[in-house]
Amino acid sequence: MTALRAWVRNGFDRAERVLDRAFGPDWNPLAQLGPIGWFLFWTVAVSGIYLFIFFDTGVTQAYASIEWLTKDHWWHAGIARSLHRYASDLMVVVMFLHLAREWAMDRYRGKRWFSWLTGVFVIWFVYLSGITGYWLVWDRLAQYVAMITTELLDTLGIFAEPIARNFLSPQSLSSRFFTLMVFLHIAIPLLLLLLMWIHIQRITEARTKPPRGLAAITLGSLVAGSLILPATSQGPADLASLPQSLGIDWFLLSLYPVIESVPAGAIWAGVLVFTLLLAGLPWLPRRREGAAAEVFLDHCNGCSRCVADCPYAAITLVPRSDGLPFTHEVEVNADRCVSCGICMGSCPSSTPFRRSGPLITGIDLPDRPLAEVRAEVIEAAAALEGMPGRVMTLACAHGAAAEAAPGRVVLPCVAMAPPSLIDFIISRDLADGVAVAGCAERDCFNRFGVAWTRARFERSRDPYLRQRVPRERVLTVWAGPTETVRLQKELGSFTSRLGAMPAFAGARSLDAEETAPAETEAAK
Amino acid sequence: MTARTDWRGRGRHLALGGALSLVVVLAAAALSAWPAWQSLPPDTALLRLSFTHSGVRNCRDRTEEELAKLPPNMRNSQICDRRRAPVRVEMDVDGQTVIAADLPPSGLAGSGPSRIYRRVELPAGSYHLTLRMRDDPSVAGFTQEAAFDIDLSPAESLAVDFDATTGRFFLH
Numbered sequence: 074m075t076a077l078r079a080w081v082r083n084g085f086d087r088a089e090r091v092l093d094r095a096f097g098p099d100w101n102p103l104a105q106l107g108p109i110g111w112f113l114f115w116t117v118a119v120s121g122i123y124l125f126i127f128f129d130t131g132v133t134q135a136y137a138s139i140e141w142l143t144k145d146h147w148w149h150a151g152i153a154r155s156l157h158r159y160a161s162d163l164m165v166v167v168m169f170l171h172l173a174r175e176w177a178m179d180r181y182r183g184k185r186w187f188s189w190l191t192g193v194f195v196i197w198f199v200y201l202s203g204i205t206g207y208w209l210v211w212d213r214l215a216q217y218v219a220m221i222t223t224e225l226l227d228t229l230g231i232f233a234e235p236i237a238r239n240f241l242s243p244q245s246l247s248s249r250f251f252t253l254m255v256f257l258h259i260a261i262p263l264l265l266l267l268l269m270w271i272h273i274q275r276i277t278e279a280r281t282k283p284p285r286g287l288a289a290i291t292l293g294s295l296v297a298g299s300l301i302l303p304a305t306s307q308g309p310a311d312l313a314s315l316p317q318s319l320g321i322d323w324f325l326l327s328l329y330p331v332i333e334s335v336p337a338g339a340i341w342a343g344v345l346v347f348t349l350l351l352a353g354l355p356w357l358p359r360r361r362e363g364a365a366a367e368v369f370l371d372h373c374n375g376c377s378r379c380v381a382d383c384p385y386a387a388i389t390l391v392p393r394s395d396g397l398p399f400t401h402e403v404e405v406n407a408d409r410c411v412s413c414g415i416c417m418g419s420c421p422s423s424t425p426f427r428r429s430g431p432l433i434t435g436i437d438l439p440d441r442p443l444a445e446v447r448a449e450v451i452e453a454a455a456a457l458e459g460m461p462g463r464v465m466t467l468a469c470a471h472g473a474a475a476e477a478a479p480g481r482v483v484l485p486c487v488a489m490a491p492p493s494l495i496d497f498i499i500s501r502d503l504a505d506g507v508a509v510a511g512c513a514e515r516d517c518f519n520r521f522g523v524a525w526t527r528a529r530f531e532r533s534r535d536p537y538l539r540q541r542v543p544r545e546r547v548l549t550v551w552a553g554p555t556e557t558v559r560l561q562k563e564l565g566s567f568t569s570r571l572g573a574m575p576a577f578a579g580a581r582s583l584d585a586e587e588t589a590p591a592e593t594e595a596a597k
Numbered sequence: 598m599t600a601r602t603d604w605r606g607r608g609r610h611l612a613l614g615g616a617l618s619l620v621v622v623l624a625a626a627a628l629s630a631w632p633a634w635q636s637l638p639p640d641t642a643l644l645r646l647s648f649t650h651s652g653v654r655n656c657r658d659r660t661e662e663e664l665a666k667l668p669p670n671m672r673n674s675q676i677c678d679r680r681r682a683p684v685r686v687e688m689d690v691d692g693q694t695v696i697a698a699d700l701p702p703s704g705l706a707g708s709g710p711s712r713i714y715r716r717v718e719l720p721a722g723s724y725h726l727t728l729r730m731r732d733d734p735s736v737a738g739f740t741q742e743a744a745f746d747i748d749l750s751p752a753e754s755l756a757v758d759f760d761a762t763t764g765r766f767f768l769h
């Protein structure tokens with residue numbers, strides 16, 4: 074499983090590097106699948122509402138009204154029809170790519186199970202929306218969909234009379250059934266929207282809008298595609314005969330040929346097993362995550378920076394409980410915390426500069442406390458001693474620098490490192506420069522690691538990287554798992570640049586008090 | 598968090614990304630109606646036998662004593678099971694039996710009608726259909742019978758139904 078996952082993840086990384094070049098990292102569609110899914114949903118919704126203006130909801134007139142808007146009014150309603158169909162088709166593609174990518178990046182297990190599980194229900198509502206939609210055209214394909222669907226449903230034996238009887242012959246066709254389909258084709262997409270909204274409830278500031286440029290590209294290509302290959306019907310439905318050969322929408326209706334070819338029992342069992350397996354994937358096996366972040370009230374002033382920075386809405390601001398003169402404190406919801414450490418990096422109390430005593434911050438990871446990170450940094454510095462151009466690398470566990478190496482400290486996320494740690498490394502002469510190596514810039518494993526690190530270094534988001542830190546001694550490398558060559562090259566030239574510089578004048582060595590092993594809160 | 602879009606210098610991305618996206622949309626458009634699926638083999642027609650019909654209930658006459666025990670307004674002379682009898686149906690095509698089934702009553706108590714929906718795919722051509730049904734197990738032989746001569750053209754869909762009010766099989 075892990076080997077397969079790594080293989081798929083590297084495949085995504087390689088494909089995404091190509092798209093980085095075509096679209097630019099910020100518009101890379103593979104890094105924006107969720108937002109594109111939302112954008113496609115709205116495209117389908119708006120074009121659907123527009124189509125409804127011209128659609129005749131009676132079973133005998135439905136086909137004619139769609140022919141009219143496709144042919145006579147191709148330049149607005151016809152385009153809306155094609156947009157409606159192709160955006161739905163792309164939604165299926167985007168949905169499964171998104172599913173595969175979240176799986177490959179291992180962002181679906183452990184505390185992240187919620188988005189995955191709710192996503193599984195989204196799949197079925199996308200399909201049901203599409204199937205009811207094709208029904209409304211009431212052409213040969215619709216007739217086929219109606220017959221196969223009702224025959225399959227009848228095998229459940231839950232209806233008083235076989236509902237497939239509605240499609241026996243022209244005489245048996247009932248407009249009541251058609252009206253039910255019109256209703257379902259509005260109700261099911263509304264439920265889909267509700268599910269999509271639930272899907273992102275445990276994600277801070279979920280991206281439901283693609284960047285404008287990407288939205289423009291998506292809509293533009295959809296409109297162009299609709300003009301080049303407009304969607305058409307397949308002849309009016311006629312229950313006195315059967316469609317023999319049919320153009321199938323292989324995105325939304327690919328199950329129909331299968332339903333025709335295998336026994337109904339196998340279909341129901343297949344659907345059930347597929348759904349249960351997919352839904353159970355986050356627990357097969359469960360991901361082992363570190364303990365949830367812990368708050369140390371003596372060092373928390375309730376500034377709420379950690380609340381704003383947590384990518385998974387795991388921290389909430391609550392009224393002060395310990396009598397200190399602040400209005401608020403924070404509370405961690407352990408069920409949501411993925412132990413990324415970003416909160417520790419954002420807390421103003423997280424500073425490695427210390428005279429004596431234990432090193433405690435406002436919010437910390439019990440399994441990887443700040444004191445330990447500081448000790449690791451000091452240890453890593455020893456490995457660099459004597460080299461020309463000593464580069465200390467602060468890396469994340471998901472990018473090109475995830476492997477252990479001399480002079481490298483691998484963290485759950487680069488944004489776990491408080492900016493003061495970089496100041497500390499350079500000003501205490503632990504290295505000549507610091508390289509921060511995180512995920513590829515298009516998308517971070519912990520969602521905001523790249524963005525927050527950049528903003529802190531640019532001094533546009535607290536906590537700032539202090540002005541006194543010489544910027545020529547700080548390098549950031551955003552590189553995915555398959556970009557080790559580029560990483561090595563950038564680190565290499567950074568090393569030579571640093572080697573050519575005179576020693577940093579603002580640096581001094583650690584004094585004895587500073588090197589004394591720090592007590593952690595746990596050790597106390 | 599969404600920064601203002603800076604469109605300057607993005608012409609290359611708009612063009613390249615747009616071209617790639619258009620290819621994806623066109624591929625999706627093509628696959629939305631192609632390749633075709635052969636649902637019914639050529640020169641084949643479909644015959645469907647479907648109806649709902651209730652089997653009889655098993656009833657007996659009440660004895661004089663039983664009737665006397667009941668309040669006057671509930672003195673039905675017969676007492677019946679809730680459960681209905683299964684319906685036996687058989688269909689022959691040119692003398693060959695293609696459907697022969699005992700259709701159980703529907704509903705948890707078996708008090709509902711029996712139902713059938715069966716497909717028979719046939720090469721186009723002329724056929725002689727015979728139908729037999731028994732809705733009362735106490736009857737020897739069959740309670741309803743019918744025969745039809747049909748002529749099926751390719752892709753034709755023909756339904757054999759049963760009208761409970763007239764008690765007759767019919768085609769539509």
Ligand code: HEM
Pocket residue numbers: 106107108109110111164167168171172175180181185188189190191192193195196199269272273276278279280281518520
């Ligand atoms: C068309 C349907 C879908 C849409 C529109 C959609 C949309 C989204 C969005 C907007 C996000 C937040 C991304 C972010 O801001 O970082 C997200 C996250 C996620 N989605 Fe979906 N999704 C869909 C279907 C699915 C399906 C079918 C699955 C899997 C069964 C799935 C699994 C996930 C997971 C695991 C995450 C969380 C990623 C993380 O923890 O960072 N989604 N989705």
Ligand code: SF4
Pocket residue numbers: 365366382383384385386387388405409410411412413414415416417
């Ligand atoms: S470690 Fe901190 S930032 Fe990360 S999920 Fe947990 S509470 Fe949120």
Ligand code: SF4
Pocket residue numbers: 368372373374375376377378379380402403419420421422435436
């Ligand atoms: S960032 Fe630190 S001080 Fe601010 S609220 Fe969070 S724990 Fe408290």
